[in-house]
Amino acid sequence: MSNAQISRADEDSAAEAVESYFRDTSSSLDPYPAYDRLREVAPVYWSEPLGYWIVTGYEEGEALYRNANLSRHEASRRQLQWLYSADDPPEVRRDIESWSSTVLNMDDPDHARLRRLLQPAFTPRSVMRWTERIEAIVADVLHQVDDRDEFDFLTAVAYPVPERVICEIIGVPHADHATWKAWAQAGGAGLVSSARGITPTEEFRQTVCAGIVNWCAYFRALFADRRQSDGDDLVSVLARIEEDGDRLSEDELIGTCMLTIGAGHETTANLIGNAMLALLRNPEQYRRFRDDPSLAPKVVEETLRFDSPSRSQPRVALADIDVAGKTIREGDVVMVTANACNRDPSRHDGTDHFDLGREDTGHIAFAGGIHYCLGAALSRLEAGIALRQVAELDAPLELVRWPVPYKGAHGRAVAELPVRRLPAGRP
16 A cells, blocks of 8 residues: 555554553553554554554654654653642652653753763673672572472562662662662652553552652662762762762752662563563574573563563654654654564564574664663663573473463563473473
8 A cells, every 4th residue: 555545544543453552551462463554554643542643663763762853851741740739848849850850851951961970870881890790699589499490580580680780789778679669669650650641649649759759868868878988889979970060969869860770670670571571482592592691682682672671752842843754743742662663674574573693683672862771781781691591590491371461551561471490301
């Protein structure tokens, strides 16, 4: 069908399944056929029911990520305005600002300034110094399941690894995780509600705000102790960073640590889980990996292309933008759907196959442009080490059952991954 023959009715029909999935991401094991159908007729599509543009084409998505007329700041402001209440004391508003005003949610020039200060702590060379400690953490986590023939890979491996790593990197006691995990989950629940267009109750708003306030108080006490520290944990390093007389404020430190925990814990755990699922669902690739565990970086990159845990983040157009024969109007919300873009057949051959022999695994799972993920190197390192050590286990793993449930969130991740060890002698 030529572009001239594609009608709005064709586009709307192709979009129905995608719109349903966006409303509830736990409702579909495999959204990719729906993405493919929509991309064929409208790689950039305005969804009236959802109230935003859905982008499923790789070329279009990459270009929009780099477009300076798409604002993360405005999208964040709109997304989180429900958190503010005139009845809240000033310190609550201050803490919400600390939590939300991260480098992820800024536009230039504020973004450029903050990223310049943060970048040295997150370069590949900088994060490599954590290699030995991450290896030890992964080995210990896997040791905990030595005597278990069957277990949930997510709760036993995928989550504990980044949870412990992020505590080490930030320099907080792992025992404190049980305390601030609930605060982090409250904030995360607020983001999910906003992304899905759910109108929160006042009780829910207060719960989210209380979590944010408690979390901020925890970090303020931590920073007071670390300002003069010569330690190599991330908080101490960031507190000492200075360039041309410019330093991170306390609120910027808080926002950065919260963002690092959220992205470095939940998203990395989901990446490890998605990778393991892809391997178990593709036995030939799993055997290839077990035969050569040095393929771990390939597993990570192919998973990011094949089934990334980060689906999309909204942006708002600051001016009219023409793309793929459509005009995104000033003020419109745009969702670049990275999962769909990464499987665009115009970018890769055999996009629906998980293939460790793929020479080009290029993707936009870490976004692009000025908002390319600051923690990409750390996420890759953690996931690669975890998956390599899993591949080196004496016995291979297999799925206990399929299908498995998916999470109802704004990302793409399984909720359970039950596995068992194969008996000795099984391939």
